[in-house]
Amino acid sequence: xxxxxxxxxxxxxxxxxxxxxxxxxxxxxxxxxxxxxxxxxxxxxxxxxxxxxxxxxxxxxxxxxxxxxxxxxxxxxxxxxxxxxxxxxxxxxxxxxxxxxxxxxxxxxxxxxxxxxxxxxxxxxxxxxxxxxxxxxxxxxxxxxxxxxxxxxxxxxxxxxxxxxxxxxxxxxxxxxxxxxxxxxxxxxxxxxxxxxxxxxxxxxxxxxxxxxxxxxxxxxxxxxxxxxxxxxxxxxxxxxxxxxxxxxxxxxxxxxxxxxxxxxxxxxxxxxxxxxxxxxxxxxxxxxxxxxxxxxxxxxxxxxxxxxxxxxxxxxxxxxxxxxxxxxxxxxxxxxxxxxxxxxxxxxxxxxxxxxxxxxxxxxxxxxxxxxxxxxxxxxxxxxxxxxxxxxxxxxxxxxxxxxxxxxxxxxxxxxxxxxxxxxxxxxxxxxxxxxxxxxxxxxxxxxxxxxxxxxxxxxxxxxxxxxxxxxxxxxxxxxxxxxxxxxxxxxxxxxxxxxxxxxxxxxxxxxxxxxxxxxxxxxxxxxxxxxxxxxxxxxxxxxxxxxxxxxxxxxxxxxxxxxxxxxxxxxxxxxxxxxxxxxxxxxxxxxxxxxxxxxxxxxxxxxxxxxxxxxxxxxxxxxxxxxxxxxxxxxxxxxxxxxxxxxxxxxxxxxxxxxxxxxxxxxxxxxxxxxxxxxxxxxxxxxxxxxxxxxxxxxxxxxxxxxxxxxxxxxxxxxxxxxxxxxx
Ligand code: GLA
Numbered sequence: 040x041x042x043x044x045x046x047x048x049x050x051x052x053x054x055x056x057x058x059x060x061x062x063x064x065x066x067x068x069x070x071x072x073x074x075x076x077x078x079x080x081x082x083x084x085x086x087x088x089x090x091x092x093x094x095x096x097x098x099x100x101x102x103x104x105x106x107x108x109x110x111x112x113x114x115x116x117x118x119x120x121x122x123x124x125x126x127x128x129x130x131x132x133x134x135x136x137x138x139x140x141x142x143x144x145x146x147x148x149x150x151x152x153x154x155x156x157x158x159x160x161x162x163x164x165x166x167x168x169x170x171x172x173x174x175x176x177x178x179x180x181x182x183x184x185x186x187x188x189x190x191x192x193x194x195x196x197x198x199x200x201x202x203x204x205x206x207x208x209x210x211x212x213x214x215x216x217x218x219x220x221x222x223x224x225x226x227x228x229x230x231x232x233x234x235x236x237x238x239x240x241x242x243x244x245x246x247x248x249x250x251x252x253x254x255x256x257x258x259x260x261x262x263x264x265x266x267x268x269x270x271x272x273x274x275x276x277x278x279x280x281x282x283x284x285x286x287x288x289x290x291x292x293x294x295x296x297x298x299x300x301x302x303x304x305x306x307x308x309x310x311x312x313x314x315x316x317x318x319x320x321x322x323x324x325x326x327x328x329x330x331x332x333x334x335x336x337x338x339x340x341x342x343x344x345x346x347x348x349x350x351x352x353x354x355x356x357x358x359x360x361x362x363x364x365x366x367x368x369x370x371x372x373x374x375x376x377x378x379x380x381x382x383x384x385x386x387x388x389x390x391x392x393x394x395x396x397x398x399x400x401x402x403x404x405x406x407x408x409x410x411x412x413x414x415x416x417x418x419x420x421x422x423x424x425x426x427x428x429x430x431x432x433x434x435x436x437x438x439x440x441x442x443x444x445x446x447x448x449x450x451x452x453x454x455x456x457x458x459x460x461x462x463x464x465x466x467x468x469x470x471x472x473x474x475x476x477x478x479x480x481x482x483x484x485x486x487x488x489x490x491x492x493x494x495x496x497x498x499x500x501x502x503x504x505x506x507x508x509x510x511x512x513x514x515x516x517x518x519x520x521x522x523x524x525x526x527x528x529x530x531x532x533x534x535x536x537x538x539x540x541x542x543x544x545x546x547x548x549x550x551x552x553x554x555x556x557x558x559x560x561x562x563x564x565x566x567x568x569x570x571x572x573x574x575x576x577x578x579x580x581x582x583x584x585x586x587x588x589x590x591x592x593x594x595x596x597x598x599x600x601x602x603x604x605x606x607x608x609x610x611x612x613x614x615x616x617x618x619x620x621x622x623x624x625x626x627x628x629x630x631x632x633x634x635x636x637x638x639x640x641x642x643x644x645x646x647x648x649x650x651x652x653x654x655x656x657x658x659x660x661x662x663x664x665x666x667x668x669x670x671x672x673x674x675x676x677x678x679x680x681x682x683x684x685x686x687x688x689x690x691x692x693x694x695x696x697x698x699x700x701x702x703x704x705x706x707x708x709x710x711x712x713x714x715x716x717x718x719x720x721x722x723x724x725x726x727x728x729x730x731x732x733x734x735x736x737x738x739x740x741x742x743x744x745x746x747x748x749x750x751x752x753x754x755x756x757x758x759x760x761x762x763x764x765x766x767x768x769x
Contacts, residue, residue: 062081063100069174069176070177071321083108090323106288121197125193136158150174168181173336176335183198185312198304200316202293212235213261220574225586235283246559254330261326263325265325268329270322271320275561276532277525304523320332326664337560342595349568355368355385357630361387365412368383375628378644386433389408392406392444399469441461454474464506464507491543504557540565550562555571570597575599585667596625601630614642653688655681678690691760713738714768716737725753729749
């Protein structure tokens with residue numbers, strides 16, 4: 040460790056020294072390097088990104104050539120894709136950006152920040168190209184800051200955060216797409232000539248369909264545990280655009296940034312436009328390796344309370360939907376406590392006085408419905424305390440129903456295109472509030488502030504958003520600035536989240552957007568976790584959670600045991616399998632415990648106790664994805680390995696059942712080859728223990744040869760699943 044630190048310091052010094060001598064800026068993470076050429080008066084070039092370079096590598100790096108790091112529109116190559124396109128104050132459509140000075144290097148607590156000043160030699164337009172390299176995880180963040188001192192406003196027509204060049208070869212890209220109840224479905228494809236665009240224009244929740252992350256496999260078909268791999272995640276809560284451009288050049292280039300279409304940005308003199316950061320991770324250990332790098336960065340630097348363990352919770356939605364009563368809440372709290380759970384969350388349906396909440400009214404009126412809850416929130420927090428569980432509740436503060444006291448009092452707070460009727464969503468009355476308006480921001484903050492001040496025992500808030508921006512326009516913004524609507528919404532929202540977090544740093548917040556609509560690293564600095572999907576069907580969840588795990592760690596993935604038949608798919612799946620899928624993320628329950636049989640209750644209680652035992656490894660360990668459900672091998676398999684490799688947990692889920700099926704062996708990864716591990720099956724359902732139960736094997740054997748997992752339990756082959764705990768014995 041000491042040697043490593045000395046080496047790292049040496050490398051950093053070399054990087055800076057080379058930077059000052061030859062305009063080369065080299066940034067290093069523990070295992071990777073990013074190198075730029077920034078000669079004063081010249082163009083900024085991207086030279087290298089990959090495994091960490093030595094000082095000797097660096098001394099010859101410019102000989103290998105590079106490519107423009109942040110291409111701008113209009114001069115010399117106006118046909119080329121641009122990261123930045125500006126209409127200057129006099130109408131000129133072209134921009135030139137040259138390095139104005141040496142990079143400014145700032146040493147931060149866990150990172151080094153390089154700020155490279157770029158200036159247009161003719162117009163007073165400035166761009167700072169910023170790169171942050173972490174010293175405790177293999178992630179770099181890249182973004183730009185744009186401002187000017189021209190006589191009047193300029194218009195930004197394109198304003199990418201970064202361009203990531205990947206040398207042309209047999210490169211494949213993995214990315215996620217989907218829809219409500221089918222989020223994070225994975226597509227893997229070779230990159231070919233042309234443009235692959237991944238985008239979102241929802242306006243409110245950018246994770247519902249295509250996701251703002253990609254993973255490049257540089258050595259052909261994506262492999263989970265081998266091959267050079269780069270993951271890139273745009274950290275932004277609003278509309279985005281990722282374009283992978285493959286054309287006449289030697290590179291595939293990822294242009295990543297806020298969606299500029301329908302959003303020209305008028306930038307007044309002196310205002311700084313800061314683009315969201317693009318987080319980039321490199322690994323030579325395949326897709327799982329790149330995921331592990333992003334997960335480590337996420338837990339340590341991006342996710343609220345990322346290194347804290349999460350409670351086992353029961354959320355009331357699928358148990359009672361909006362039929363909330365004091366009795367029903369108390370029964371669920373008691374059942375949760377008996378099962379060993381730790382936190383009860385009351386979902387939608389608890390509020391509205393003049394218009395008691397239904398699907399089509401009451402949203403926006405965050406006063407308790409005292410017909411349903413005569414003793415209010417205080418009564419519920421007291422009940423929760425009596426059962427020894429924490430209490431949380433659901434809100435959807437960016438939204439309202441037109442039938443609400445709020446909209447009657449403040450019709451001007453509804454987001455709508457000026458001089459037009461508003462289009463409504465859920466229940467034909469739901470609308471989005473205009474987060475561009477500072478009064479609305481204050482109001483949204485006050486919802487959380489009032490709840491948390493009045494009821495300090497609220498430990499958790501589920502923050503939902505169930506509607507897209509159906510009409511583009513804001514009554515608050517000037518007519519000439521309507522193109523700012525989407526960006527201003529998210530600036531306003533982020534301001535509120537910042538206020539909430541600075542006043543209530545400890546409350547646990549879940550980001551929900553009709554399911555997984557709010558899964559983005561730009562949201563998570565303010566939130567502890569995301570609701571992965573409204574689809575709680577265990578089989579479909581394997582696919583959804585698999586995709587989500589490409590970019591997000593288990594600690595942030597809310598994953599709940601639900602009813603059978605499942606409420607979304609109608610599929611009947613045994614409790615054991617439902618539990619085993621939910622346990623691979625942040626475990627919770629999304630059903631009425633009263634509907635469990637006695638045997639199911641007992642199994643559930645046993646599994647919750649097991650989960651508490653393995654929680655540090657699942658929530659904070661390193662993920663190794665082993666057999667993908669998308670690979671159609673009849674089984675999906677992943678494991679988590681604790682930081683010191685003393686403990687690991689393997690999740691094995693059989694996906695289909697055919698006679699004469701040959702299932703693969705359970706071959707592991709990430710263990711210490713030279714240690715021995717005892718195998719223990721958790722909450723076993725089969726009458727007979729596994730043949731390997733209690734036996735010890737070396738990490739090497741478990742990884743190279745593996746163990747057999749029999750198909751099915753007790754002669755039943757359908758819906759077999761196994762959770763194995765591996766404990767180092769020497
Ligand atoms: C959304 C959420 C659900 C639930 C409902 C309540 O659909 O994703 O979990 O909270 O809203 O209306």
